[in-house]
Amino acid sequence: DGGITQSPKYLFRKEGQNVTLSCEQNLNHDAMYWYRQDPGQGLRLIYYSQIVNDFQKGDIAEGYSVSREKKESFPLTVTSAQKNPTAFYLCASVDTASTDTQYFGPGTRLTVL
């Protein structure tokens, strides 16, 4: 089945450690996105990529980094420079050729201890 996968579902890290969240899609979508969601809040854009080997900062990129070496994969690294990393992280992809509908992965809940 086609879809977007994120792993792991729950992740615990100690303060000061970098951590990488995985996002993979087999929908053949060109565009991929990373969002952060805090409890009771909306989605805020961290980074997005319209095409392989290219990405742009979103509204809250500080303390995060990404790469887009393959069309299927868009990993997000939460660095020690991110002051409040504990949050729910959502990855999404879009088939830009047909629609702007975003298809979301199941999310990763990151807790920094």
Next chain:
Amino acid sequence: GQSLEQPSEVTAVEGAIVQINCTYQTSGFYGLSWYQQHDGGAPTFLSYNALDGLEETGRFSSFLSRSDSYGYLLLQELQMKDSASYFCASGFQKLVFGTGTRLLVSP
């Protein structure tokens, strides 16, 4: 820039009709989308309005008035499973999401 405002919470009973409003301020307008998110889950796409008027998809309908910078999501024949958060969103290449409305459906 863009900003989209929604009421924080709406309550209703099973079988009722509820309307969730969204007002927006945008430098350019690229249509209005609606997403549903259950607690702990991922948002899923519900509806999209590119032009003024009503779009109907089963029990859910969405309305847009570009002259008023306003849209709404209408949910009919409410069911308990409709209890979730609902977000409006707009943008080109990158979506800006609204503040979200939590819908609580009671028996």
